[in-house]
Amino acid sequence: MIRRTLQHKIDTKAIRKIFTQLDENWLVRNLDERDYGIDLTLERFNDENATGDFIFVQVKGTQSEFNSNFSLSGFPTKTIEYSLLFDVPFFVFYTSLQSNQTKFIWLQKYVNLKLENTTTQWQEQNTVTLYFPINNDLETNIDKITNIIIQEKSKKYGVEYLSLLEQLKLHSGSVEVGQYAVSSYCIELIDKINKLDLFINMYSEYFGASSDYTYEDINLSLLKSTYYDISVSNSITSTQVHIIQKQLKLLEMVKVEFLQSSMIEEIIFETSGGQEVPY
Numbered sequence: 423m424i425r426r427t428l429q430h431k432i433d434t435k436a437i438r439k440i441f442t443q444l445d446e447n448w449l450v451r452n453l454d455e456r457d458y459g460i461d462l463t464l465e466r467f468n469d470e471n472a473t474g475d476f477i478f479v480q481v482k483g484t485q486s487e488f489n490s491n492f493s494l495s496g497f498p499t500k501t502i503e504y505s506l507l508f509d510v511p512f513f514v515f516y517t518s519l520q521s522n523q524t525k526f527i528w529l530q531k532y533v534n535l536k537l538e539n540t541t542t543q544w545q546e547q548n549t550v551t552l553y554f555p556i557n558n559d560l561e562t563n564i565d566k567i568t569n570i571i572i573q574e575k576s577k578k579y580g581v582e583y584l585s586l587l588e589q590l591k592l593h594s595g596s597v598e599v600g601q602y603a604v605s606s607y608c609i610e611l612i613d614k615i616n617k618l619d620l621f622i623n624m625y626s627e628y629f630g631a632s633s634d635y636t637y638e639d640i641n642l643s644l645l646k647s648t649y650y651d652i653s654v655s656n657s658i659t660s661t662q663v664h665i666i667q668k669q670l671k672l673l674e675m676v677k678v679e680f681l682q683s684s685m686i687e688e689i690i691f692e693t694s695g696g697q698e699v700p701y
Contacts (some may be wrong), residue, residue, distance in 0.1 A: 429483075436483025436517035436524075437461060443524055443561045459501040462515075466571060475571045477511045480529075487520040492554035499547055502537075505529045511574055513567070516554055524561070525554035528570055531701035555699045570700075572624075573683070579621040580680045586615050587673055594666055597652060605653035612646045615673070625679040626672070635672060645669040 440462070441450055451463040462479040465472075480501060482494055494516050505512035508530075517524040532552070537544045544550050557563055590611045596604045615622075626637030648665045652658050 432483040432485055432519065433461070433481055435519055436515070437481050439517050439519065439522070440481065440515060440524055440560065445564065459498075459504050466568060475575060477513055477567065477571060478505075478508065479513050479515050481515050481517065483517045483519060485519050488518045488523055488525070492516070492525045492556060493551055494554070495551045496549045497552050498549055499545060502529060502533060502550070503545070506533065511570055514552060515560065516552075523559060526558050526560055526567065527552060527554055528701040535699070535701060576621050576624055576680075579618050583615065583618050583621055583680070584677060586611055587677055590615070590673070591670055594670060597649070598658065598663055598666070602652050602656045602658065605649040608649045609646055609653075612642055612649070616642050622676050625676045625683070635675065640672045640676075641669065
């Protein structure tokens with residue numbers, strides 16, 4: 423006869439508890455097959471609008487009350503290895519039925535910043551102990567999960583952005599030395615870059631702290647019209663060169679902010695003694 427273990431019953435209660443702790447911007451999909459470690463898929467909405475953002479969740483429950491040490495022992499190494507196969511954020515939710523709280527960690531980032539530094543031989547173990555930051559509370563800090571999703575999504579856009587920008591810089595150089603027909607291709611590249619406006623806005627909002635520019639100085643419409651005028655007149659003026667160089671400089675600053683962002687996360691983690699955690 424098939425029997426449900428006590429832990430299975432606790433985990434089921436934990437999943438039900440999680441449903442009540444999430445706000446209305448999250449659509450929760452329960453999975454029937456849980457053998458591989460994914461218990462829930464959470465999709466994020468912005469009010470009534472779908473975002474296309476989602477995460478995978480492994481749920482662990484306990485009947486014990488949480489104390490100041492939010493740790494979960496006996497977590498399977500095979501589940502961690504499985505999570506690393508995904509480019510979708512994979513979270514562990516740890517719910518105390520007694521405390522009526524759910525703590526979380528972003529498992530892939532936890533591996534990179536925590537396990538690889540404190541338990542270097544973790545892959546040779548059958549299980550590990552996970553430690554949950556006190557501020558990673560599902561009810562009071564769900565925005566952290568939202569920010570993680572947005573940042574991870576931006577990284578995917580970032581790869582496309584870097585490729586388009588390098589092409590634009592290369593072909594802009596050709597235009598400036600007299601190959602004016604190349605302006606038409608530059609216009610095509612700008613149209614593609616313009617579709618990444620959310621990504622550009624995210625990383626250009628930091629300009630004010632480190633430069634004389636703001637994201638409002640980025641004007642892709644002006645850049646596009648400049649290339650169009652060059653292609654029509656089959657010539658280039660010093661004013662047009664200035665516009666191109668300034669806009670490319672601004673787009674390059676977006677690139678630098680993007681490339682530095684993940685590095686800054688790790689620096690903050692190290693200099694704070696692990697108190698400020700990006701997982």
